[in-house]
Amino acid sequence: MTKLTLGTQPFLLGFEQLERLVERAAKSGNDGYPPYNIEQTSDRSYRITLAVAGFTEADLSITLEDRQLTIRGRQSDDPEGRVFLHRGIASRQFQRTFVLAEGVDVGEAVMENGLLHIDLTRHVPETVVQTVPIKRSGVK
Template identity: 75%
Template sequence: MTKLTLGSHPYLLGFEQLERLVERTAKSGNEGYPPFNIEQTSDTSYRITLAVAGFREDDLSITVEHNQLVIRGRQADEGEDRVFLHRGIAARQFHRSFVLADGVEVSGATMENGLLHVDLKRAVPESVLQTIQIRKA
């Protein structure tokens, strides 16, 4: 028996890129830090919220490249003159990536009480009916 993959199914033409995208996302190495929520705020909008306590706006970067939203955090070293008797608050860098569907764009980002909110909006494409003329060979 032959295993059908998304890219090899006879009725799904041109979806090979989607299959590669799913594989790349599975291998992206996103760890559990920082924790995040994804919520649907309307029929065409979403919000990703990351818990980034201890990070300032200047410590964070948000980029979109090739339909991939990448959020990075890197805290500046506060100086080596500090002596910790116990260090239980994570002060590490992070890298979170999310794959965005075609037509989904970042509409803004805000920081509030140690939470980074990234708002996304999906454009609704117009329905197009295309008639194809049949030529004689």
Template identity: 70%
Template sequence: MTKLTFAAHPFLLGFDELERLVERTAKSGNDGYPPFNIEQSSENGFRITLAVAGFREADIAITVEDRQLMIRGRQADEVDEGRVFLHRGIAARAFQRSFVLAEGVEVAGAVLENGLLHVDLTRAVPDKIVQTIRITKG
């Protein structure tokens, strides 16, 4: 008996990549740091907001490859000889967050303000084209 996978369903022609995207999303292994919000900012716009207190613009890299948005943060190791922490509760560890983007969704920009990184996304509205297929004799 052959195992029928999600992408092998006869009504889902051309969606072979969907199963791979679902697996990649499940394996992302995000540990909850940094916390983030995803909101719909307009009919075709979204905003991902990450709490990145203590990170500077130079400490954060945002890339998109193969429809995967990757946000990485690594603070520079600054040695302050005169500082002695009695309690250090502000996380300064590196992070990596990934989000799989749907086809047609693009990054419009990113802004870092007040310890929050806002990444704006837009979805291109496809043109609605009705195509008539001509039938020929074999």
């Protein structure tokens, strides 16, 4: 079976970067932690919500690089001298990534009741109609 790629389609010109974005998203290595929701809040806006109970704002970082939104969490180590009889609440680090489409901007991030909300806005580009003149070939 042959793998069908966007670059091999003669009617899809200039979509090589889209193919690379899809491959990068597939390799992002998200392991399911922390759980998250993505909701559409309007025609042009979205909200990503991550369940980050036990993390503080200082334990979290949000970066955007080359249209890849990365949320990292790293809790500080427990203070010395604590003795746990049972430890069922894991303190583990995480990295969750989302590949954003061109024209999607990251808005504010808010912590509320153990949930991290990140608002996104999609800008719809204006439709541009361009007429291309046809020149006559140099006939002699």
